[in-house]
Amino acid sequence: MTMSRTLEFRRAGPQDAARIRDLTCKAYAKWCAVIGREPKPMTADYDHAVRHHVIDLACIAGRLVGLVEMISREDDLLIENVCVDPDEQGAGLGKRLIAHAEEETRKRGHAVIRLYTNKLFAANLRFYGGLGYEVEHEEPFMGGTTVHFRKSLR
Numbered sequence: 001m002t003m004s005r006t007l008e009f010r011r012a013g014p015q016d017a018a019r020i021r022d023l024t025c026k027a028y029a030k031w032c033a034v035i036g037r038e039p040k041p042m043t044a045d046y047d048h049a050v051r052h053h054v055i056d057l058a059c060i061a062g063r064l065v066g067l068v069e070m071i072s073r074e075d076d077l078l079i080e081n082v083c084v085d086p087d088e089q090g091a092g093l094g095k096r097l098i099a100h101a102e103e104e105t106r107k108r109g110h111a112v113i114r115l116y117t118n119k120l121f122a123a124n125l126r127f128y129g130g131l132g133y134e135v136e137h138e139e140p141f142m143g144g145t146t147v148h149f150r151k152s153l154r
Helices: 014-035 046-052 093-107 122-130
Strands: 008-012 054-060 063-072 078-084 114-120 134-141 144-152
Touching: 008 093, 014 046, 014 063, 014 078, 046 063, 054 093, 063 122, 063 134, 078 093, 078 122, 093 114, 114 122, 122 144
Parallel strands: 078 114
Antiparallel strands: 008 054, 054 063, 063 078, 114 144, 134 144
């Protein structure tokens, strides 16, 4: 992503469900061979998610290049899904999406943000750790292991 292109965020609505599904499938496709199945975000019901979760879309010149799906809970905000178009990966967009979610967490009055990923997604483990997220716990999931992270924003 070059500096001359402006990244804009907007809140998703029901009309965006298909675009969200398409981008998510494109972004997560590389992980299918790693875990031997489609990752959870590839099978999610985005018609439901856009109505019950907060999904913010990151666009450049009107083109969807990333998104972050968030669930505001009683004591924290959970990042349910964050993904970047493979053509845009490696240019800092993932960091901008996480920073956006952290700001949303603060706006909602929460001091803690959480997220999770598959233990076999080594790049994700390094990425989240590098952003200050700490492993909270691990749990079995569909024959693998889910790693839960948390970050205090205070």
